[in-house]
Amino acid sequence: MNDLALTNARIVLDDCILHGTLIARNGIIRLVEEGSTQAPGAIDCEGDYVVPGLVELHTDNLEKHLMPRAGVLWPSIPAVLTHDAQVVAAGITTVFDALSVGDLEEDSVRVETLKSTYDAILQGQETGALRADHWIHLRCELAYPRLIEALEPLMHHPSVRLISLMDHTPGQRQFRDLAQYRKYYSKSHISWTEDEFADVLKRRTEQQAAYSSKHESIVLSMARGRNIILASHDDTDVQQVGHARRLGVTISEFPTTQEAADAAHAHGLTTVMGAPNVVRGGSHSGNVAALDLARTDRLDMLSSDYVPASLLHGAFMLHTLAGWSMPRAMATVSRNPARALGFEDRGTLKAGLRADVVRMRDVGGLPIVRNVWVNGQRSF
Template identity: 80%
Template sequence: MTDLVLTNARIVLDNTVLHGTLIARNGVIRLIDEGPTQAPGAIDCEGDYVVPGLIELHTDNLEKHLMPRAGVIWPALPAVLTHDAQVVAAGITTVFDALSVGDLEEESVRIETLRGTYDAILAGQASGALRADHWIHLRCELAYPRLLEALEPLMDHSSVRLMSLMDHTPGQRQYRDIQQYRKYYSKNRTSWTEDEFTDMVSRRVDQQATFSSRHESAVLAMAKGKDIVLASHDDTDVQQVEHAHRIGVSISEFPTTHEAAEAARKLGLTTVMGAPNVVRGGSHSGNVAAMELAHTDRLDMLSSDYVPASLLHGALMLHTQAGWSMPRAIATVAGNPAQALGFQDRGQIRLGYRADLVRMRAVGDMPVVRNVWVRGERSF
C-alpha cells in the first residue's frame, strides 16, 4: 500500500487544529506535522479540514433502502450496499446499523426483514464488499411479545457490540403525549376511530405490563459476560434514568426532557442526541432540542438517526452556532462514540490510530465532504 499524504490541511486533533501535513502508511497514521510537504503524491487539501472518520452509533437509514416504497421489500444485500455507500459519502467510517428486534406495530417491515438484514450485513463484511466498518446495534423492543425468540439467534456474533432497551408503548417516553403518538403514525397513513385508538392504547399498555419487565431481565442476562454496551432509549424522567443506571446502562439515547438529560449527566451516563434535531432546530416529536442541551453542557454525542449527512452537519453547527471549538464539536461524532464503545484504535487523529479520515470544506455551517479514507484507502 502506498503512503497517504495529506498536506495544506487544517487537521482537527483532540485539542487543537493544526495547519499541516498527515502521513498514513499501511492504513495507520504515522506522522502529523506542521507545515506543508513536497513529498511525491501528496494531496493538497487547499486548506480544507481533515477530521477523523465519523462513528455512527444508531442509524435507521438502512430501513429506507430495505423498503424504498410502501409495500416494496428490496433484497437485503443490495440494500446494505447502497446504505454503505451513503454513509461513507457522509464521512461515516464506522457505523452501527440499528436493527429493531420487535415492533409494536402489526405487520412491521422491521420484523419481516430482521434476520435477512442481519445476515446481509455479515455477508457484506465477510466478502469485503463494504467500504465502512459495520457493526450491529440491536434495538430490543421490550414490550414485543416474541422479543426473546427473535433476539437469541442474533446474540453470539462479535459484530453485536451495542444493545438498546426500548419501549414505545404510547403514553410514556417518546410518546408521553398520546396525541403526539397518534399524529406521528398518521403520517404513515395509520388511522383510527376514537374507539379504535382507545382500544389500541389499552392493548399496548397491557402488553407492556405483561412483557417489558421480564424481557428486560432476560435481555440483561443474555448480554452479561459479552463485549456489549447497553443503552437506554428515550428516557423522559429522573426515575427512568436512575433505573437505567442501576441495571448497567452507560449510554442515554435521545433523552426527551431537560430533567432526563440532567439526571444522565449527574449519574455519568453518556448522552447521545439526534443530529437531525440539531440541523432542523428541534425534535420532530416535540421533545427537548439538542442545541439546548449543547448550550447547557448536557450533550456528549450525536447520531445521524435517519439522515446520514446530518452527522457532520450537526457537529459543524455545534461549532458555528453553539460556540464549541472544532475539536470539541468533532469529538461528539468521533472521539466520544469511540470511547463510549470501547474502541482504542479510532475516533481521533493520533499516531498509531487507523487512518479513517474525512476531508471536509465548511460552507457557512454546512459541511461539504470532499474525500473519505478508510484505513488509508480512498472510499469516497
C-alpha cells in the same frame, strides 16, 4: 504499500486545529505535524478541514432502503450496499447499523426484514463488499411479545456490540404526548377512530405490563459476559435514568427532557442526541432540543439517526450555533462515540491509530465531504 499523505490541511485534533500534514501507511497514521510536505503523491487539501472519520452508533437509515416505497420490499444485500455507500459519502467510517428486534405495530417491515438484513450485513463484512466498518446495534423492543425468540439467534456474532433497551408504549417516553404518537404513525398511513385508538392504547399497555419487565431481565442475562455496551432509550425523568444506571447502562440515547439529560449527566452516562434535531432546530416528536442540551453542557455525542448527512452537519452547527470549538464539536461524532463504544484505535487523528480520515470543506456554513479514507483506503 498503502500510503496516504494529506498536506496544506486544517487538521482538527483533540484540542486544536493544526495547519499541516497527515501521513498514513498501511492503514495507520504515522505522522501529524505542522507544515507542508513534498512527498510524492501528497494531496494538496487547499486549506480544507481534515477531521477524524465519523463514528455512528445508531442509524436506522437502512430501513428506507429496505422499503424504498410503501409496500415495496427491496432485497437485503443491495439495500445494505446502498446504505453503506450513503454513510461513507457522509463521512461515516464506523457505523452501528441499528436493527429493531420487534415492533409494537403489526405487519412491521422491521420484523419482516430483521434476519435477512442481519445476514446481509455479515455477508457484506465477510466478502469485503462494504466500504465502512460495520457493527450491529440491536434495538430491543421490550414490550414485543416474541422479542426473546427473535433476539436469541442474533446475539452470538462478535459484531453485536451495542444493545438498547426500548419501550415505545404510548403514553410515556418518546410518546408521552398521545397526539404526537398518532401524528407519528399517520406518516405511515396508520389511522384510528377514537374507539380504535382507545383499544390500541389498552392493548399496548397490557403488552407492556405482561412483557417489558420480564424481557428486560432476560436481555440483560443474555448480554452478560459478552463484549456488549448497554444503552437506554428515550428516558424522560430521573426515575427512568436511575433505573437504567442500576441495570448497567452507560449510554443515554435521546433523552426527551432536560430533566432526564441532567440526571444522565449526574449518573455519569454518556448522552447522545439526534443530529437531525440539531439541523432542524428541534425534535420532530416535540421533545427537548439538542441545541438546548448543548448549551447546558448535557450533550456528549450525536447520531445521524435517519439522515446520514446530518451527522457532520450537526457537529458543524454545534461549532457555529452553540459556540463550541471545532475540536469539541467534532469529538461528538468521532472521539466520544468511539470511546463510549470501547474503541481505542479510532476517533482521533493521532500517530498509531487507524487512518479513518475525512476531508471536508466549509461552503457557506455547510460542511461538504470531499474525500473519505477508511483504514487508509480511499472510499469516497
